[in-house]
Amino acid sequence: MAEISKAEIEQLVKQIVSNLENNSNSVVSSGSSYSSTQYGGRQFIGIYSDMNDAIAAAGVAYKAVRAMSVEKRERIISAIRDLTRKEAEIMADLGVTETKMGKREHKKLKHILVADKTPGTEDIVSEARTGDDGLTLVEMAPFGVVGAITPSTNPSETVICNSMGMIAAGNSVVFNPHPGAICTSNYAVDLVNRASRAAGGPDILVVSMDKPTMDSAKIMQTHPAIRLLVCTGGPGVVRSVLSSGKKAIGAGAGNPPVIVDDTADIVKAGKDIIDGCTFDNNLPCIAEKEVFAFNNIKDRLISEMLKNGAYMISSAQADALAKIVLVEVTDKKTGKLKKTVNRECVGRDAAVLLDKIGVKVGNEVRCIICEAAFEHPFVQEELMMPILPIVGVSDIDEAIDLAVKAEHGNRHTAHMHSKNIDNLSRFASAVETTIFVKNAPSYAGIGFGGEGHTTFTIAGPTGEGLTSARSFTRKRRCVMADSFRII
Secondary structure, eight states: OOOOHHHHHHHHHHHHHHHHHHHOOOOEEETTTSSSSTTTTTESSSSESSSSHHHHHHHHHHHHTTTSSSSHHHHHHHHHHHHHHHHHHHHHHHHHHOOOOHHHHHHHHHHHHHHHHOOOGGOOEEEEEEEETEEEEEEEEEEEEEEEEOSSSHHHHHHHHHHHHHHHTTOEEEEEOOOGHHHHHHHHHHHHHHHHHTTSSSSSSSEEEEOOOHHHHHHHHHTTEEEEEESSOOOHHHHHHTSSSSSSEEEEEOOEEEEETSSSSSHHHHHHHHHHHHGGGGGGGSSSSSSEEEEEHHHHHHHHHHTTTTTEEEHHHHHHHHHHHHHEOOOOOOOOOOEEETTTTTTTTHHHHTTTOOOOOOOOOEEEEEEEESSSHHHHHHOSSEEEEEESSSSSSHHHHHHHHHHHHOOOEEEEOSSHHHHHHHHHHHHOEEEESSSSSSSGGGGGSSOOOOOOOOESTTTOOEOGGGGGEEEEEEETOOOSSOO
């Protein structure tokens, strides 16, 4: 994800808080008004005005979870799955209405994916070792109260996915959601608590804030009752969590490159890349952000992209669009100007972005493509918009060299379309990303059309990878010396 400066965050927080205090944060979605504490007249469960009160409530919830059987935890998780499926469309609508980002139909699919493919208690597996000196048992134990920071790009999806995994591991959770997605995030918190109550669990199992701020995040990060911090967000907020002195899981930025060589199925590659790049308007951090195509197949690849909803702009139009979707801010560390994404453009439809440079198109256009030099900001910056630059390369050596540089060492996600096993292996080894998708859209990497579980907290910086219930546990060892070995 692209980084937001501290000044921008503070300004956003002030704006949100001001709106809340003036009761002007209510939004109308599908005929229902909602805010950070209620939806359609129903008060949310587990929402607090004071972070200390929220943590205290989560502490009580943890004691209840700790006393539960694994079977009861799984019943609660099953109830969360069921309610998420039933209310996926509501949350998709809330997310787009509040954040003005993404696509409703794709957000609905993401919620179904979370419900169907987030691991539960089956992910918590004990280990046993026997030998001449007896038996040792290793079990996956909870941390206790987990403090979680969630993004505006996948707000309710992340809250629900995190909740399921953390509860499966035996924890309770305190959320400090992104200020730009408070209402949607808190709807998801309420959903988890409603599911818990329906399944015979505690009324309050996870909690959140009605006015999340940097100060409430700081309290959460330093509070002695918080044993684990989990952050899904940009580099700045991840760095803050990792410097807290606590055990932390950080899911940070990416700028996923795609290589297409001359052995690829070009028809399939063109469709897959556009499908992946435009999923929820490129908000997922795993989505294709820039393409490195062999020169001898580049024109054919572009032709296939155009057949699948892409719109080609000239280099002059690309430069004009870059001045709109990227803005310059002063880096507080260096004092120099640096480019950052224009938040008003993140996750917007391709037609909306094209309109900003005077190009009128219909909804059939899903993606904006252009040929670009490696140095172009579209290649170097993670936009989180359906804009896809294409860089021509002469061979696999140049493709790998440039793709690794464009990924900026985030080690998040990379993609390749090829039938050459050597080329695929070389790129996978060189780029060192947490996710490497071969011959498929990017979302296959999180289980949508690909094998494996899903998550919206992909922890490259701290090494957990695609987090699941076991990521939120600590290992405990029990040793029985000289006994219980029956061989």
